[in-house]
Amino acid sequence: MSFTLFRNPFPSFIEHYDEVSSTNDIAFEILFEKGKKANGGIIVAENQSNGRGRIGRKWVSKMGDSLLLSLIFIPPENYFKEFIPLCAGLSVIRSIKKYREIDAKLKWPNDIVFDGKKLGGILVESKTMGTTPSGFVIGIGLNVKGKKDDFSLELRNKVSTIEEISKRECDKNELLKFLIKELKEIYNFSFSDKMLFMVELKREFIHRKGDRIKINLGNEILEGNFVEINDEGRMVINSKKGKRVIIHGEVESL
Numbered sequence: 001m002s003f004t005l006f007r008n009p010f011p012s013f014i015e016h017y018d019e020v021s022s023t024n025d026i027a028f029e030i031l032f033e034k035g036k037k038a039n040g041g042i043i044v045a046e047n048q049s050n051g052r053g054r055i056g057r058k059w060v061s062k063m064g065d066s067l068l069l070s071l072i073f074i075p076p077e078n079y080f081k082e083f084i085p086l087c088a089g090l091s092v093i094r095s096i097k098k099y100r101e102i103d104a105k106l107k108w109p110n111d112i113v114f115d116g117k118k119l120g121g122i123l124v125e126s127k128t129m130g131t132t133p134s135g136f137v138i139g140i141g142l143n144v145k146g147k148k149d150d151f152s153l154e155l156r157n158k159v160s161t162i163e164e165i166s167k168r169e170c171d172k173n174e175l176l177k178f179l180i181k182e183l184k185e186i187y188n189f190s191f192s193d194k195m196l197f198m199v200e201l202k203r204e205f206i207h208r209k210g211d212r213i214k215i216n217l218g219n220e221i222l223e224g225n226f227v228e229i230n231d232e233g234r235m236v237i238n239s240k241k242g243k244r245v246i247i248h249g250e251v252e253s254l
């Protein structure tokens, strides 16, 4: 039987803003100011003027429509850091399921998707802080209110919102409560039982063995067949050049 010696402090505090540049920026400011005391703090904003996405993208939102938050996390030294973004992904899909019975899935590594449309994304950033252990900021953006037509022409056919899928009005604060509960449980779970955590996580990806995959590695576009998400949370594909284990990348459909 496994048990945990680790209890995360989520949420140690919650700060709510109308508009910030990026909730991740505010979280880092607080982390540098308070050090370890910032662990478990959550920054929420109604809008961002300079929201960031993965691989240098912008994250655009409309005032009040999205759940935009950043969680400050200083993990214990022996915590497997690769799990940080994966835990966030699993927490988000579980909270959406519990809040509105939406069976959202993960597109590797941690895009939140439903029926091929993006519902949200996760950006984990880290900075070292002198003698204090490295701090991580887990940024989560979720399309909650409105309809896909509220998005730019470029995004319209690629995204959806929780209200649009559930056909019900949503309360972002209610969803936040569900999400915080899941974040707390899932991070503890990933620490106490890595194996079971990976088993449960792997079930939630949209990718199936043999799927044709095109993946942007930043400096290279790789094509191949999906093999698995391995126990470190990395994507394994069979490419022309043989088996490749991908640590960072953006999956584009073929």
Ligand code: BTN
Pocket: 021, 022, 023, 024, 048, 050, 051, 052, 053, 054, 055, 057, 059, 068, 069, 070, 111, 120, 121, 122, 123, 139, 140, 141, 142
């Ligand atoms: C992605 O899919 O590319 C990741 C998007 C992450 C967006 C969130 S919104 C809250 C937090 N603050 C940011 O500037 N980005 C993340």
